[in-house]
Amino acid sequence: MRIRAGVVLIEDDRVALIERHRAGLDYYVFPGGGVDEGETQEQA
Template sequence: MRDRSSVILIQEGKVALIKRVFEGDMYYVFPGGGVDPGETPEQAARREAFEELGVEVEVQALVAVVEHNGTQFFFSAQLLSGEIGTGRGEEFTNLKRDRGTYEPMWIDIAQLQQVNVKPREVAEKV
């Protein structure tokens, strides 16, 4: 399986998540994706934040490592520039991809316990 890398971006009491609807299920994930060959997990997290959210971030500390279909790395990150919702990754441009919907948004940290965030163990650390 392919390793993945994600960012945990928190600003003003809210965390950036991707709302997914896929095969009838609705859930939220931390912005991220696959680590490309020759790329570090930190580089992948930065690239994925730009592709999925439309923002430039500074990747900071490794917060969690989850083993599920490969290794998943979760990094705290600081917003440098850009606007959530302006990402232009394959999720938004390849209409034939058929992987459900992707909707970037800010969620109040206090709401994380009430919504279906995957992986749950990372949401609990936030």
């Protein structure tokens, strides 16, 4: 299992999302990524 960090950005009643296209599907996710060894979740 890999630890991940993410963020929910809200401004003026709008939410920031990342658009992804994978395996023929289109979907949206919150910005984020994996936490590398020696890195804190805040740094990621």
